[in-house]
Amino acid sequence: MKNYTFLALLILLNFTPIKQMINLLNHFIIPPVNAITQTNQSPVGRIIKVDGKVFLKRHNWSEYYPAFVGTELYAEDKIKLTSQANLMAICYTNWKTWNLPKNKISQTMDGCLQAKSQCVKTPDGCVPLDVTRGINQVTITENIPYLISPRHTFLLPDKPLIFRWNAVANATRYTVIIKSPSEYIWETEVSENKVVYSGEIPLKTGIRYTVIVHADTEVSSLDEKSPFSKQDYLGMGFALISKSQQEEILAKSQELTQNLEGEAMVLSMAELYQKNGLNLEAIAILESFIESGNYTAAIYQMLGEIYQKIQLLKSAKDYYLKSVKLIGIDDVGGKAKIEAALGKVYANLGSKEEAIRWLKLAFNKYEKLGEFQQRDELKLSLEKLQEQLGEE
Template sequence: MLYRLIAFSTCFSLAWLTLSSQLSSQAGEILGSFPQLRLAETGESREDDEENGQRTPPCDPGGCPRPLMNRNIPHLITPRNSFVAGDRLLIRWYQPDGIDRYTVTLRRRRDGAMWTETVSGDSFVYEGDFLEPETWVVVTVDAHNGEQEGSSQFSVLSQEEQNQLHQQRSEQISPDLTPLEALFIEVELYEQFQAIANSIDRLYQAIATSPEHPDLYCRLASLYETHYPELEPLNLADNLQEQAAQRGATCDSR
């Protein structure tokens, strides 16, 4: 009887170990698929997480306070996983050293239609059919330097949402406001509708025409810090805050 009990216990233990191993393996496979699923659902680009490896300049003697980022990739700055409103789209990217010519491509997710243009500099304004309401578009920028493309995506707000935005803007922006006050209300409204690309575009337009206002640089830096912390290694917010400081203002940093 004792032998049978020992044999039964041994068999039960072996069976349990086998089952546990199988369950662990299956759980590992399921969990392993979660990052890819999240990447597909949120539209995040794999290039956001790329490290620079050997081609990144080494850290200074004080160490690396920030994660490395491949500065040979034209990382998309805007639009970047956000909504877009209206018939104007500012496409802006990080400009790797020594490169001035880029191929910008828009691909409409609905039917695969593509628009391509070769441009100079670090930005381009697109105005075309891909900005129709409820259009989902993938943006890529190719530096033709052997590195991967910078990529991201955006979705155009529905016509109803855009009408709501315009109505709120007309209600909140009164004639007695200064141009700067009206601008900041508009930027805030775009941000509330998650049209971050429009907020960034309006601020860059204002800086181009009124570069003497430090608050413009601070507000733009705040947008980058709040919505695109993954771009922190590119020093976008820091550079804007420095420009504000040169004009006599200190930006509130998160």
């Protein structure tokens, strides 16, 4: 079979125009045996409201386990409700809610179509939003004015732009610079660790901007080694989304606020924002919900995930720890996900022993669930960390 496929590809390469060739190639790629499909890899929705007992079974789980608010759903997941239960999910493809029927087994793909690839259109093409979450130690230190906000995010146009950075001990003055890839846009000097952009030079959509902060203690935000890959469009910078994107997102957000309330609305809104790369907006709505006196595992977990994505790992760690304390003992899958994330965050921060402890907890839960790919990935991470400890 492989030989016939190879010959077919050669024929295509000789007679097919380049623009059509890329699409056709996808139909001839043979996945490896037992490979997990893209349908399983990409979440298509999230549970935003649960009343009563709800149970979930993934394609490789041996049995059903309780499901809770905040659980992400994959296309092949199977869900069943007891006669007195209710469940609402938000679907990522159209941002509509899905209310599951009672007394039957439902499959997520019946209610939520497969999610589109997560990317934002930029001058560099369709750029993936997520960043690699591997175990590579990050070199952020407290003695440099590393940027906190806006960091690795798209922004809505026509909103006040506030820059915040880490306050450096003994620093009394900071010089703040905004630059594009081709020119310096703005410069000012302040005594606090934040400043509002004057807006005297309007920022444009489709351009990646970088903020540089120099402290009078002879340290700079440039001293932070970028944790983002060179292929990442945003890096530690920011960009404005287009007017058309803004209108589309605002229309969807208005629909969500009209149809939902409380935690369900906040989770859906934050998901909408971060799926469109608006990490700063997502953080703002989640943290505002907490400031209003609402403390839930799902809200803390989502904040941990966003801070991990933008590589502010101390904040990610703090939110994950709050989430893992609140999550129910029956939520085996949810707890495993947070414990695995904590293990990676601690490893990235250089705390190897603590990382090993959390990764072992997650390893045991994934083995219980039958999530063998996740289990095996954690096993490799554990072996690497244990080897590093032995060398120290």
